[in-house]
Structure formats: structure tokens, C-alpha cells
Amino acid sequence: MTATVFRRSFQRHHTARETRLRPKGYRTWIRTSMIDWSAAGASLSDPGYEIPLGLAVLAISPVDGTSDIQLSCEVIWQKEDKIGLKLLGPVSH
Numbered sequence: 001m002t003a004t005v006f007r008r009s010f011q012r013h014h015t016a017r018e019t020r021l022r023p024k025g026y027r028t029w030i031r032t033s034m035i036d037w038s039a040a041g042a043s044l045s046d047p048g049y050e051i052p053l054g055l056a057v058l059a060i061s062p063v064d065g066t067s068d069i070q071l072s073c074e075v076i077w078q079k080e081d082k083i084g085l086k087l088l089g090p091v092s093h
Helices: none
Strands: 013-023 030-037 041-045 054-060 069-079 082-090
Touching: 030 082, 041 069, 054 082
Parallel strands: none
Antiparallel strands: 013 030, 013 054, 030 041, 041 082, 054 069, 069 082
């Protein structure tokens, strides 16, 4: 019997949305911009300095002017001019 290999494929959506990132242990937000996103993660523009890998909160500015959307995430990589996030779900209060 042959095993079936399932591959997850998440379509990337390009965007230019203002975002803020707050790594775990930080008190202040780091301003950045979302470059693209999928159901699994997002790419942000690099703010110009080192961001620690690990858990963080991402605040996304909505297009309709209501309050920010906040998501739990994990910073999984940073190179050149981008930061890679794995989205984990809504922030629990």
C-alpha cells in the first residue's frame, strides 16, 4: 500500500497595510508594514533593526477605521528587508 502525501498550499495575498508588532517582553510597539499574508502567516517590512525570534502580538490597522485587529504570532525569521510571522490566532485577553 502506498502512503498518500498531502501538501498544504496557502495562497499569498499582497497588501500594503500598516501594522505594529510587540514581541513578548516588550512594552512598546514596533511600527512596520505588512507586505503579504496567507492563512498560515505574514511577511512584514523590516523596521531597520533586529527583532527577537519568538512569540509576539501583531496589531493590524483595519481599512474601515475601526479598532485594530490583534493576532498572536511567532516571529520565525528575519532577513534582508523582511520579517516572517507564523499566525497563531486571536489574542486572548
